[in-house]
Amino acid sequence: MPPMVPNVAGQTTDSRPSSLRDPFTKAFRWMLLARTLDDKLASLYRAGKIHGGVFLGRGHEALAAAVGLALRPGDVYAPLIRDLAGRLAFGEPVLDVVRTFMGSALGPMRGRDGNVHRGRPRESLLPMISHLGAMISVVNGVLFARRMRNLSGFVGTTTIGDGGTSTGAFHEALNQAAVEKLPLVLIVANNLYAYSTPTARQFVCRDLADKAIGYGVASHELDGTDLAACLEVVGRAVSRARDGHGPQMVVARLLRLCGHGEHDDASYVDPRLRQSPVGQDCLKLAEQSLLDCGWAEVRQIESWREEAAQEIEAAVAQVQREPTPDPFAEDWRALSSRHLADVYPEP
């Protein structure tokens, strides 16, 4: 982080409404925790402490945090790979994240699934499968079931990238949500590349928000680098869905500030994009806003950063002492009706 110019206390150089102070500050702290955790995961990966891939959310934090904060207990959330800030804001413990990445037997996935494939379905945090678009109809199903049971006042949210909008599953599920008038908020994080493929090879409509029109779904566009815009627009979309106005699609334009995974140097990203407004770091912009608005001082932000780092270090230290999964103690049966599992004798 470059040093921030301290703001004169009480002097507001930004014209943001004071009602934004609380949510903005809260969101910033989740973003900061997510970024700090992402940085730690990247270090652990480079140190060979993490098996498999590491997928980070750098550049997506403002959008994700806004989603996590717009949701309430009882809402449904199926985050995608770059939604760490949203997961944390929704209530996923840092320990769940670290345990899953490091393969602790005590994590929610117990070494059976790793990295971003984690969740707690009983707590309405759904673990993504890798096939993009597949979680949308699953969220629809949870919402559908709740409505059958005469519950109301809840929403379901999931995220998809620009590449994921090209899948059949995306089309089927968004159309299904529209036909069933479900309180779904579909967040499209258009970060301009699907792995290495630029959007010009993905779609030709003006903006992905236009796709919603074809489904009869309300759409909202926003600048994903701008936390205030994320809070406002995502908040509005979630309220609309919660109030019974049917599915909402939010399309955010932003740039992923890392590789697809930590194995990827993202050399395919056009350097001009990195220098353009869409390539700005949402975390730095939010930090500057906090200072400009006089909502936080440098010292305060540094102490939040320190607090985040300490929480993460404590979690990593704890997880490093935890048992790894034991192949001899593992129950190698994929059915909950254990008596129906096929038995294959060892040769």
Next chain:
Amino acid sequence: MSITYLEAIREAQARALADDPRVFIYGQDVGAFGGAFKATKNLMKEYPGRVLDATLSEDAMVGLAVGAAIEGMRPIVEMQFADFSTVGLNQIVNQAATLFWRTQVPCPIVVRLPSGGTSGGGPFHSQSLESVYAYWPGLVVLTPATVEDAYSMLLEAIALDDPVIFCEHKLLYYHLKAERLPTEALPIGKARIARQGRDLTIVAYSAMVHEALAAAEELAPEGSQIEVVDLRSVRPLDTDTVVASVARTGRLLCVGEAWPWGGVTAEVIARVASEGFGLFDAPPQRLNAKDTPIPFHPHLWAAHRPTARSIAAAARKLLRQ
């Protein structure tokens, strides 16, 4: 009073809807129309709000069922034809089949597949896909051959906490009849001896059980006593019952309507060979559909699938060895 295989499927769903408020049915045309085959006839009227027409979206149909199951419901998804379930394959094998293992949260969904060939069905309305689904861990795959099993196994499938692929055979829908619905039944996972014999074991499932029984009847006057094992469930596979039968007969012929590469018939032979190689008096054989897409014309179709005649011919050859 008699009841058909199709009516048994309808009755099982009606009873599940009546007994368990968590059950609902979701599929194309299942509502007011009662389903392409009428397996949900009048159910929407009897259970309003619980029998719902789906968009023409097999992927999203299964995805929705998985979400509803996570929320504690027991959805039944009707695929209009088994063939179209491949559009929903991803949700079945990657979402439903992995959920419990990954999260310990069970996924109690039933996906009904109107399966198998009928005259005139052609390449895309005739497929038998039980071997495909049986490949993935985390699924139960059922292949009822009788009216009684269609009823009792569907009820048991709905009550089960795991995802079930229920392969109901379209050829049996209208022709197969029973006097009444069963009051007791073998549990899922147990094969049934459909006919006793001492010279040769034919292992079959679904509609092929009836072809095998007809072949056994044809061979009886020739002095050959054929034992027919109805697998009932292809996953789990009741290897014990098959091995016990081969121990009595010494000869094994496996019959399936699916294509020959891999699959249920290959699996049965692999298991019996592995666990009971010494029981064989002759090399085990299998008989499947021909290795092409399923033809439309009745002359071609009748030769494409195993029939009582081709099963009897294969059995004669095996009996001579």
